[in-house]
Amino acid sequence: MSAYHRPQDLSDALAVLGQGPICVAAGCTDLYPATQAKSLAGPVLDITAIKGLRGVHRTDAGWRIGAATTWTDVIRADLPPAFDGLKLAAREVGSVQIQNAGTLVGNLCTASPAGDGVPGLLALDASVEVQSLNGKRVLALSDFLTGARQTDLKPAEMVTAILIPENATRGQGHFLKLGARKYLIISIAMVAVRVSVTKGQITEAAIAVGACSAVAARLTQVEQALIGQQVAVLDQIVTQDRVAAHLSPIDDIRADAAYRLHAATDLVRRALARAAV
Numbered sequence: 001m002s003a004y005h006r007p008q009d010l011s012d013a014l015a016v017l018g019q020g021p022i023c024v025a026a027g028c029t030d031l032y033p034a035t036q037a038k039s040l041a042g043p044v045l046d047i048t049a050i051k052g053l054r055g056v057h058r059t060d061a062g063w064r065i066g067a068a069t070t071w072t073d074v075i076r077a078d079l080p081p082a083f084d085g086l087k088l089a090a091r092e093v094g095s096v097q098i099q100n101a102g103t104l105v106g107n108l109c110t111a112s113p114a115g116d117g118v119p120g121l122l123a124l125d126a127s128v129e130v131q132s133l134n135g136k137r138v139l140a141l142s143d144f145l146t147g148a149r150q151t152d153l154k155p156a157e158m159v160t161a162i163l164i165p166e167n168a169t170r171g172q173g174h175f176l177k178l179g180a181r182k183y184l185i186i187s188i189a190m191v192a193v194r195v196s197v198t199k200g201q202i203t204e205a206a207i208a209v210g211a212c213s214a215v216a217a218r219l220t221q222v223e224q225a226l227i228g229q230q231v232a233v234l235d236q237i238v239t240q241d242r243v244a245a246h247l248s249p250i251d252d253i254r255a256d257a258a259y260r261l262h263a264a265t266d267l268v269r270r271a272l273a274r275a276a277v
Helices: 010-017 071-076 081-091 096-101 104-110 117-123 220-226 231-237 240-244 257-275
Strands: 023-025 044-046 056-058 062-066 127-132 135-140 145-147 158-165 172-178 189-198 201-210
Touching: 010 044, 010 127, 010 158, 062 104, 071 081, 071 096, 081 117, 081 172, 081 189, 081 257, 104 117, 104 158, 117 172, 117 189, 117 201, 172 257, 189 257, 201 220, 201 257, 220 231, 220 240, 231 257, 240 257
Parallel strands: 023 044
Antiparallel strands: 056 062, 062 158, 127 135, 127 158, 172 189, 189 201
16 A cells, blocks of 8 residues: 655655655545546645645735635635636636535646636736745746646645735636536636726736647737727727737647637637626
8 A cells, every 4th residue: 555644734744745756635636537546656645734735815925825725715715806717717617526625736736738727827927836845936827837737846846835916916807718518628718817997998907818728828918908908999909810929729629729719819808808897
């Protein structure tokens, strides 16, 4: 039988990590589907009992989402409207049972191109806090996710939190995704936005698209083009060419690349219109 560790302190967990390769586990909603066995292979480090790793907390610098925080925890948290996109994404992650067990950090570490939490966190300028026995480092989420199913996590490191800066909590958030059915699907395209509007004029915009490239992407060209514009002209600014400049959609069993790009453009327009109300 493989070794199973469930420490209550982070220092003990980091010590276990430092002993050699180990599977870090929390909700296991991605880990178990990825194996054909009745149990996880190799030693397991269960982080769900570690003090301080679960919950969403306000800090002097912004907000901190612990590594063991579930989707349900996010849904229930009292958060500013800028987080509404992330909350909407949380409500569409699998079933309620999956939401109760699965974690945001687990979703990031799986690094699926269609990870539901990534666009919403990108729109919130999220960073990832990583720790090992050698210390702590903080990476922008865009740097942490290096490719499809790939992260910048080093041996003996674990993610301890997601960090949201205070200046990214302005405005209103929204999230939309398209799939073959309403629930329990892998997205064809998904969009998260965060928008600030003053007297009908867009003063701040953050837009991220998932499932249309190896890693979810911020649409910086579209964001810049929106600043100072009236909400009424959204459709003229959010063009397919501008959206396409940031994406590299593929053909697969769910949709072809052309359809993904068309869908992403339409979802961006709709999400912005709803957030800008």
